Amino acid sequence: MVLKLKRYLSFVFTLVILFGGNVFGTKFERKIFNVLSKEKSQENLIFSPISIEVALALGYFATRGDTRREIGDLLDLQTDSSVVEKTYDNLIDGASEKYNMSIVNKIWLKNSLEVRSRFQEIAKRSFNSEVSNVDFGDSAKVVDDINSWIDEATHHTIQDVISKDAVNQNTLLVLLNAVYFKGQWENTFKLFKKPGRFYNHGQTIVPVNQMSTSRNILYGELKEIDAVAVEIPYKTNGLSMLILLPKETNGLPDMEDKLASLDVLELVKNRLFHRTIKVILPKFTINSDMDLVRVLSKVGVHKIFTSSADFSGLLSDSDDRAKVSSAKHTAFIEVNEVGTEASASTRIHVMAVSSSDKFTVDHPFIYLIKDQEKIYFMGHVVEL
Numbered sequence: 001m002v003l004k005l006k007r008y009l010s011f012v013f014t015l016v017i018l019f020g021g022n023v024f025g026t027k028f029e030r031k032i033f034n035v036l037s038k039e040k041s042q043e044n045l046i047f048s049p050i051s052i053e054v055a056l057a058l059g060y061f062a063t064r065g066d067t068r069r070e071i072g073d074l075l076d077l078q079t080d081s082s083v084v085e086k087t088y089d090n091l092i093d094g095a096s097e098k099y100n101m102s103i104v105n106k107i108w109l110k111n112s113l114e115v116r117s118r119f120q121e122i123a124k125r126s127f128n129s130e131v132s133n134v135d136f137g138d139s140a141k142v143v144d145d146i147n148s149w150i151d152e153a154t155h156h157t158i159q160d161v162i163s164k165d166a167v168n169q170n171t172l173l174v175l176l177n178a179v180y181f182k183g184q185w186e187n188t189f190k191l192f193k194k195p196g197r198f199y200n201h202g203q204t205i206v207p208v209n210q211m212s213t214s215r216n217i218l219y220g221e222l223k224e225i226d227a228v229a230v231e232i233p234y235k236t237n238g239l240s241m242l243i244l245l246p247k248e249t250n251g252l253p254d255m256e257d258k259l260a261s262l263d264v265l266e267l268v269k270n271r272l273f274h275r276t277i278k279v280i281l282p283k284f285t286i287n288s289d290m291d292l293v294r295v296l297s298k299v300g301v302h303k304i305f306t307s308s309a310d311f312s313g314l315l316s317d318s319d320d321r322a323k324v325s326s327a328k329h330t331a332f333i334e335v336n337e338v339g340t341e342a343s344a345s346t347r348i349h350v351m352a353v354s355s356s357d358k359f360t361v362d363h364p365f366i367y368l369i370k371d372q373e374k375i376y377f378m379g380h381v382v383e384l
Contacts, residue, residue: 028053028075029375030260031299036290037256037380042201045379046286046331048179050091050103055177056296057088058105058129059304059324061122062314067303074300089126091374099236101181101376104153105129108146108174110136114316136171140164146174153178157332172322173314181369181376183234189213189281189337198282199363200383202250208282208384211337217279218272219359225258226251230279230359231272239376241335242268242368243281249363252380256366265370280360282384285334292327333377335367 029049036045053075060071061081071077077084095101107123109115111133123129134142143164150161157180167174189211196210218231226247233240244264246255293305303309309323369377 028299029378031074032295033378034256034260035295035298039290039295040288041253042382044284044286044288044381044383046288046333046377047290047329047379048331048377050095050374050376051177051179051331052292052329054088054092054103054105054127054179055175056301057084058123058127058175058177060084061119062311063304063309064313065310067310068313070301070303074296085122085126092126092128095376099181099183099239099371101179102153103128103177103179105175105177106149107131107176108134108136108142110134110172113172115314116316119314136167137169139167142167142174146176150176150178154180154332155182158330161328161330166326171325179376183236183239184338185213186233186235187213187215189279191283191337196280196282197362198384199249202248202252202363206384210280210282212278212280214276214278216274216276218268219275219277220268220272222267222271224262224267225255227255228359229268229272230277231268232279232281238371240370242370243361244366244368245359245361246363246365252364252366252382256380259366264368265372265375269372276357278358280358280362281335282361282381283336284381284384286332286379286381288329288331288379290329292329293324296327331377331379333379 032047032049032052036047056071056075057077060068060075060077061084063071092103095103105123105127107129109131113133115131120131123131132145134145136142143162143166146162147160151159158178161176162174190213192210192212195207197205198208200206213232217233219229221228222244225244227244228247229242229244231240231242242264244255244259246252248254297305304324307321307323309321311322315322364380364382366380367378368375
């Protein structure tokens with residue numbers, strides 16, 4: 001009898017938003033949000049589509065065969081690999097140059113393994129990724145190193161992302177992706193002296209800290225999803241927070257169902273118009289932690305989690321078998337009067353949305369941090 005030890009390839013995807021989120025713009029983003037919004041329908045949600053996408057894209061170059069095809073289908077990477085490399089190189093560099101947004105990756109590799117030189121070149125040039133060889137047998141030291149790296153990369157907003165039992169002598173590799181953004185509103189908000197109210201889950205009224213700003217911004221009604229929207233710009237040119245507010249206080253689930261088949265970025269491009277309006281917004285902070293193995297399995301990525309996974313694009317020795325044993329995503333966002341920092345119900349009340357000069361966010365809503373083409377962070381708020 002031959003006994004073969006399984007060897008595991010571990011991925012940890014980490015995002016941080018410090019700021020105050022193209023969402024629903026692509027098949028990938030729609031699918032991920034559809035799964036997460038239902039899984040976390042009773043809790044606040046923050047995640048970074050771009051963080052998950054970049055980590056998966058790096059995995060795309062580490063794999064071959066059907067394993068790569070599944071990732072490529074999800075990310076719509078049906079093109080020449082050199083074009084894919086250039087796409088992510090431009091994306092990461094552009095986010096840094098235009099928005100002062102940091103997107104970094106790091107790989108911790110078992111010291112007895114050899115990575116293909118081609119993969120190392122792509123990881124460094126197109127994904128801003130470092131590779132460090134480590135002894136996973138000394139799990140305490142490796143975990144401390146990983147947690148220190150993510151703590152620094154996210155400016156101390158995400159800590160202790162993995163536990164000491166998360167790695168062992170069978171671990172081949174750990175990949176981390178971190179996205180950090182801290183931005184200021186183009187026009188700061190003013191805090192209310194007295195608390196306002198918010199309908200938790202569209203039902204229970206709770207007191208909340210509110211802030212407001214009056215200015216000329218993009219506003220519009222979206223009849224297709226029975227909602228109203230505003231787009232609040234950051235000082236960073238081209239980046240904004242889009243807020244989608246259902247007209248009914250308990251209308252978030254229905255709105256999210258309607259969004260499942262819509263390209264919201266295209267929708268708001270044609271429906272939002274500049275008008276002078278007073279925006280009243282609650283301050284909020286959200287932390288989310290999610291298991292991506294389950295999420296990715298629901299959107300068509302299965303092979304990387306099985307013993308038949310093909311990571312021959314990564315490992316020089318074709319006898320080294322590997323699978324993804326864990327994939328986690330951690331996200332943080334804080335929205336206040338200065339800006340945003342980010343490091344991912346039965347009783348009906350109808351909100352008065354016909355007012356020409358006020359947009360009051362006092363019940364569950366969706367938010368996105370985006371530019372014209374990409375969604376960087378997104379989520380929903382159901383309770384405060």
